[in-house]
Amino acid sequence: MRLTAWGLMALGLCGMAHAGAPLREMADPPQILYLNPADVAPRLIFGPPPGEAMTRQELDFLHRLIAVTPADRIARARADGEDETPAIYSAALGRDLRQMPATWNLLVTIEEEANAVIGAGKDTFARPRPYQADSTMRTCNAVKPGKSKRSYPSGHASVGYSMGWALARLAPQRAEAVLARADDYAMGRWFCGVHYPSDTSASRGVAMVVVERLLADPRLAEQVAAARGELAGVR
16 A cells, blocks of 8 residues: 555645757746745745644654665655756656656746745744754754754655646646655655655645646746647657
8 A cells, every 4th residue: 555645644643948948957046936926925825834742743753754664765765855856757757857848847937936935935934844853863864053944844845746736737647646756755855854744745735826826827828838738648
């Protein structure tokens, strides 16, 4: 039985891209370009992060989860932590997204917009990461001392869920595999001890809202149409 992110939590608690176009990389830092910032203000679209009691429960859950997670799954989570490109969905889609420039570039636009919204939330809530709240928390990689408190919501989960939901909407025939990969990618942040389940949950809902608005934005209509054309042959 495959355990999704939600099942595991329950246990513990701009131009049109065209053929031959260069593949875009995500801007650093991404900026809100299409959404109305007033509509996606952090305290409007996010609830506050959990309080002390719930945070303790989440920390306990992470300790127990990491203790029973196989080394190969931890290694995969570590690798996912280094990759925020659309390529994370190539296997689930059954096609190499590097060979689909219109889809790739649209997904980068979407992840940039979602990540900008998430970044504003991080700055607003300043929640300590699990390893900052609990020095005994095991992490996939060494963490730098004095790192900013930016646990809530999760940027990596936003990247995964925004691109995943967009692909599910544009290629519904592959939605099940793509959304399973989105959950898997987000869960990697738990296995690495760098995010709480509530961090990734917050990113999931907002990423879906962002995607729906962007896919309906007339300014992106040509990009969306080009991506649909590339994805039409996916089975």
